Amino acid sequence: MIKILLIEDNEVMRETLKELLERNSYEVLAASDGEEGTKLYNKFLPDLVITDLIMPNKGGLRTIVDLKQQTPSLKIIAISGGGTLEAEQYLNASKFLKADKTLKKPFSNEQLLERIKELIG
């Protein structure tokens, strides 16, 4: 089973996404912020990380940098609804930081599943 680490600070979004992924046969571990996510990563060692960007207690961009540093081959999808700046800008930044795919909220389930398939099959 493919392991996906999900890092998303919004509770209902997190649960919805987790439900979606599990229904699609992925093993999901969910964290609510970058810090928790980073901790869980070492235990879980997922194949893919889906991370929100704007989060408290260590944001997505930082998390991407750290995880990529640790495991350069790790696949990361960055999602964002934006913050003070537009989502695009954050997502562009994440691309620059070597996120593999980006997705702007609001997105459909399909869109997300497609991205995942593209990265890890």
Next chain:
Amino acid sequence: MQNKLRVLILEDFEDDALLMINSLKDSGFDPIYERVFDRASFEKMLNEREWDVICSDYQMPQFNAHNALETIQKKGLDIPFIVVSGTIGEDIAVNCMKKGAHDYLMKDNLKRLGSAIKREIKEAVIRKDHRRARKTLIESENKYRQLFENESDAVIVFDAESNKFEEANQKAFSLFGYNKESFLNLLVTDISDVKEKTVESVSRNFSRKEDNYIIPERRFIRKDGSLFYGEISAGSFVSNGRKKIIGIIRDITDRREAKETLLNREAQLRGIANSVPGVIFQFYARPNGEYGLYYINEQIKNIFGLDVNPIDISELFPTFFEHVSTECKEAFSLSIKKAVKTLSPWYYEGQFIKPDGEMIYFEGIAEPLQAKDEIIFNGVLFDITLRKKAEEHLLLIQTLLDNSNDGIFIVDPIDSKILNVNNKAAVSSGYTPQELLTMKIIDLEVSLPDNLSWNKHIENVRNKQHLIFEGVNKRKDGTLFNIEISINMLFQQDKEYLIAITRDITERKAAEELNKKLQAQLFHSQKMEAVGTMASGIAHNFNNILGAIRGSAEMALDDISPNANNARSDLERIIMAVKNAEKLTNQMLAYSRLPTENVNKIDIANIVIDSLNMFKASVKGSIKILENIDPNCGCVLADMYQIQHILLNLFRNSYQAMDKSNGFIEISLSPLTVDANIAKNFVNLKEGEYIKISIKDNGHGMDKRTSSRIFEPFFTTKEIGKGTGLGLSMVHGAITECGGHISVESEPDKGSTFIIILPRLQTNL
């Protein structure tokens, strides 16, 4: 012929008379004669003429020699009288001689007549001389007696050896208090209080050849023992072989008193002269150019520090001149020359360096007098250093006050009459100082605190002694200006004065207004930012929530059977609703930003014209559109579609606000240079080149409450559901991000004007 002889003949016989005449002729005389023989004629002849000799018969019928002699003696005449008779004997002759005749002759012996007459004439002359001498002597004696007695000083005569008094005048008796008898029994030493000295001076005189001497002061003693001072001048003469001394004694008590009074007065004057607070002097200027001092009082030492030799002040003037300070020497010299030349009063003010180095200011005044061969100046010198310092100080204060940046008024509190002003007061009020001095404060239409009347206001000030208030003044040209007034009451010499210091606070007020405005702008900005941040935050969360709803709905679609049509539509509806919501939140997330993907250099005039054309097309000419577009506004860096969108947004708003039948919109575009002055009125704008777009309509306008919130997200004046309230906030966000400014001016029923300011691109990029 020489020997003229005037003969008066008393003879009744003419012949006998002729005989006498002949005899005289024989004797060598040239007789001029008259013959009379009665008293009347005799007297007449004596009265009318002068006679050298009278020849008289002894007896005549009406007259005789005795009568004649009586007559002559009665008259006091001394004329040789010769009796010539024929008949009388010796005893009659002797009788006649006794009676005063000078000779007696017989008629028949006239030969002797001539010689007798010659002899008698000689005798008569001698007698005459004697009489004259005696008369002279008597007159002289009388004269001296008069002098002696009436001399107002005491005159004494005493023997130089015995010192005994021989004579003294009335004054001497009364002066010494003796009567004549007792005085003349005294010795001269009895009247002198210094007997030895008297003896000494007498003997000195006796031994020397001096005739006269004066003792200016000697103490004398009166009979009653009292003493007095007298001056004695004495001379000596010889009488009866003995040396006598005659002395004149003058009581000089009065003189001494006078002298003492004079000395006292002199001492008093000298004391005064030397203690007046000034230098009193007498200066002379001679025709030969010589200058000097005749007199200077002691203050020259105290005030000017110059040592003065009281005996010789000849060097004083040159010394004084030496000490006049160098810069002043020439003027000092000239002032004296001029006064001398024109004989006019001298006045001078200058500086003097005292010998100890101290510098003083001095002032000199003198009045001229033309003396016989020189000009005299009587004057005074004063040290005016204190006054000068006070004047300098006063000048300093005056300058300070005059140049003060605040207006200063001195006012009479009773009627608000302006008593004095400084320059700034005049400049601020627009009147000249001279005009102000004829005016009252109430003429300036100053607004008094609490709108009190002048008198009540003054009472207020009096109670508080000091008051500061703001008000409005009216200048001469009628303009009003804000003023801050600080008032103090001053009491001086029984009079009250109001001192008002005024500060034009127009600028300050303007600055305060500006500050308020900027504060409001900043607050507004911050509020917008806060709202924006909040909106962002909400939107962000919303996205997540919507994502969850959509995701779940989509999953639900997978969970249910393809045949559950109702459920499927319901779910699809949910998804649709969520998509709508997502759009909305997108708009909000950008903080009402429009997508700025296509930022370019765009010609602003073109874009404005394009937008306008688009708008015109949409309103189909039902309202008036006025254009005022400067084609040379250059370029801005912006998204073309964004700008277009903004303009259309604003046009639409205006259109919606107006009465379509007579509405108009005026669009202006012009370049704008923002300088420091303008920039300080806007929180967001920096100095630089900009363009300004203004969109003005005559719609229903907005009240202040509305217009101040018009750019807030979600603020809308439309009914619920009709407007999102995001349009203008998007516009605001977009413009502000460009580094521009947007604002609105509006009044209810007066329309609105939106102003957009955008940075202009520099042409030399």
